[in-house]
Amino acid sequence: MQNFLYKIQEFMRGRYGFDELNKTLLVLSIVLNIITRFVYNFPAHIIIQVIALSLFVLCVFRTLSRNCYQREKENSVFKPFYEKVRDFFKITYKKFRDGRTHRYYKCPNCKAQLRVKNVKGAHTIRCPKCGYQFQKKIR
Template sequence: MADRYGSDRLSIFLIILSIILNFIGNLLKTPVFGLIGYIPLAISIYRMLSKNITRRRMENYKFVMFTDSFTAWFKKAVDNITIRIRDAKTHRYFSCPDCRAKLRVPKGKGTIIITCPKCKTEFKKKT
């Protein structure tokens, strides 16, 4: 069909949401979820067949910006956890009592005085 918008990330998300809601409705044996599950599907089909391309692009752009902020935060959190697990045998992590900066110190050195490179605060910790 010429001059139609077609599918994008928002349309695919709406279709997946529709499938999930219908699946939950079938599991719980409640027709309400089944009916609610058709609403995102109808919106997705409307968006795919729409001729107002600029408006659909703006909707998709806002959706992508919204989801990418969560994706970036989640990826950063997973990366930090992965690094801490990888370094668990050789390093300890402390936070500065003044500026809350994360500091990585080698393990097994006993009680040491740690100097924060950011605010130059010194504090004692046992590694």
């Protein structure tokens, strides 16, 4: 086992590896592959399968690529979009998780998400990020 891991390490030396763009490509290809299980329409089925396979091949190509500079450039273009989507899902999950005990507000000044205990009455909320204060009423 140790020898096998060592060989993989040697193989990956100087290669780009895995990043946010590769993660997204892999997830998209898996999702499309699952979708093809439910699509029985002949040409659409083949098209979706080809797209899923090409995304997977692109993911493998990027992971094994030795042109790290170019791969990093691609990832830096993609990363802001990835982080926006990731943060949206994070906040949505948190809102769902503490929906009964807390409320979420956006800071009017810096747009940061603020979590406030769900207690009835008027509250002065202070943003810990920028220090801005604003009023909210919880009924």
